[in-house]
Amino acid sequence: MSLRLFDSKNRAVRDFVPVEPGKVSMYVCGITVQGPPHIGHMRVAVAFDVVRRWLIRTGYDVTMIRNVTDIDDKILIKAAEHNDDWWKWAYRYELVATAAYNTLGVLPPSYEPRATGHITEMIDLIAELIDRGHAYESGGDVYFDVASWPRYGELTGMKVDELQPAADTDNDSKKRDVRDFALWKGQKASEPASASWPTPWGRGRPGWHLECSAMARRYLGSGFDIHGGGIDLRFPHHENEIAQSCAAGDEFAQYWMHNAWVTLAGEKMSKSLGNTLSIDELTKNARPVDLRFYLATVHYRSTVDFSxxxxxxxxxxxxxxxxxxxxxxxxxxxxxxxxxxxxxxxxxxxxxxxxxxxxxxxxxxxxxxxxxxxxxxxxxxxxxxxxxxxxxxxxxxxSEQWVDCAESQTADLGWAIDDLLAQRTEARAAKDFARADAIRDTLTAHGISIEDTPDGPKWSR
Missing domain, CATH: 1.20.120.640 (Anticodon-binding domain of a subclass of class I aminoacyl-tRNA synthetases)
Incomplete structure (x- = not known):
């Protein structure tokens, strides 16, 4: 059977036929680097890493782009709360995210563009949308005119009349319609001057949705194969991406794939809810390969309820x-x-x-x-x-990934294991077999095997 994928846009499983035979182009929404990534972020990364690996295994030449959102309302707020420069804050947590990807064995993308490195492409895209009558400037902001695009809602099936006002701006008085969304946000006095760039419409910074459209076009062209991301991004983020890209004349993604959430006690995991689990914390008590196994062996469209x-x-x-x-x-x-x-x-x-x-x-x-x-x-x-x-x-x-990881962990813990074995030997000599068995059970629970030999106990992972 040839590859078939569930296309979120068509709400059906479709035969996969790439734009260019033998090649696959993928764009996956990456992390907004406002803080350390949690297991929900890594669910996205692992799910699409498996998709990518399967495509490679079946003979495709895969180009995979995963972006970094390094300018955003949340980043500016977090940096200000900690009296830090926003760009330092963003870069710090970009490095943390990269470390988390590496920890779980996620292949590096073909390229990982930052939003702040593609302001020129964003300005060009906005200008095209204004020229085509799908965007307008208002008081230093630029908005996408939702009413000008009859296809709006094609990803989620929502009708324009059913839409709630966009949540990416607090300045609805500038809009022609409260459902319009920001492509460009004019500079605010409350924000650092460094978080703005010059444009024909005044200094400012990009809207979140615009960033992905500009970067996908830059690296994958006007039409590409697969756009992936978490199910929570379908609206408004992906819906707005489709609208602005197609309104600018791009074909955009041929297949849309969305992975389901990771939940904790049945509730979606998010930073705003405060029920996040960082990769650093999780891997203190679990091997990275075990955590990857946990995430990778559940169908990407099935919810993972973490426990x-x-x-x-x-x-x-x-x-x-x-x-x-x-x-x-x-x-x-x-x-x-x-x-x-x-x-x-x-x-x-x-x-x-x-x-x-x-x-x-x-x-x-x-x-x-x-x-x-x-x-x-x-x-x-x-x-x-x-x-x-x-x-x-x-x-x-x-594989090299997990063998090296195991050897590193073993080297780090070797002194502690040797100390426990010494305690076990002392307990056995004192005929305290309950304590000796408890030490052995502790080591076994952490993946350490013990073999008693004439030369003393030997251990291995």
Whole structure:
């Protein structure tokens, strides 16, 4: 079966046919760097990393753009609250976001443009929209005229008469219609002068929606294949992107893909709600690969309700897979290993990772049976297939990403493990077997295996 994707705009699964044969162009909305990224942000990154990896695995030459929004109302507010320069604040958390992507094994994008580096393209796009009669200047601001674009609402199915006023400006008196949205925001006395750029309409800064349209056009052209992002961006952000880009004459995205939320106790995770979980905090108690497994093995359109217990279940499932691969002893290259038909069919069915993982689990089960019966050749064949399938999901335990991570973690913890083993030896000598067993259980719970030898206890991950 050839690749089929659910297109949010058409609300249907469609055969994937790229604009240019053999190539795929993707634009995925990145992070607004107002603070550290949380697990919800990483859900987006991991979901589209899996999409990208599958496209690459099936032979496409993929160009993937993921932007950085480094100028925004929220960034200016946060920086002011901490008496910091907004551009320092934005760059600091851009680096934190990059570290989080790397921690979870997300491939670097083909390019990662910053909004502030593309002001010229934004000004040109605004000028085109004004010339075409779809935008107007008012008191230093520039607005998109929603009523001038009859197709407005085509992504979400909303009708113009049903729209609530746009929430990206507090200056509705400047608009022709309260539903119009800002393309350019005139400089405010309350904001730093450095957060503005000269334009034919006066100094100011871009509206959030405009940024992505300008950068997508700059790097992917007027028409490209896939636009991705979280489901919360469908309105108003993506709806406004479509309107302004198409009104300027661009074809824009051919397929729209949206991943579902991460929730905490059933409530959408967001900074404004204060129920965020940062990647730094989460990886204090969980290996990065376990966290990626947790995020990557749920269908991208399914909601993830985060809990410690569900993360523990994911950790246990991945441990079982790692254990099989370790026992089968299949280090080496997997680039030429053929993927099972069932896995391929599942991934081609709108990136159905749940169905794909069923094939992985089945192979692990049969592989363990082969090991138990002494059929090492069959076990090795299945273990190589498991590694190849996991590689598509960015989860091959023998990949450089996770081997290096494990070695680094082991080196960092080595002194502590040695100390605990010494305590265990003392407890055993004192016949305090309850304490000795408790220490062993603690180490086992953290992925450390202990082997008692004539030369003393040895440990390994």
């Amino acid at each position: 410690e217990s569900s993360l523990a279940e994911a950790r246990a499932a991945y441990d079982r897979i790692e254990g099989f691969i370790g026992r089968a002893d299949v280090a080496g290259d997997i680039s030429t290993v053929a993927l099972p038909d069932g896995f391929v069919s599942a991934m081609n069915d709108d990136i159905n990772v749940s169905g794909a993982m069923a094939v992985v689990y089945d192979a692990v089960r049969h592989g363990n049976s082969a090991l138990a019966s002494g059929d090492k050749a069959r076990a090795r064949e299945l273990a190589l297939q498991v590694r190849a399938m996991l590689d598509v999901l960015g989860l091959d335990p023998l």
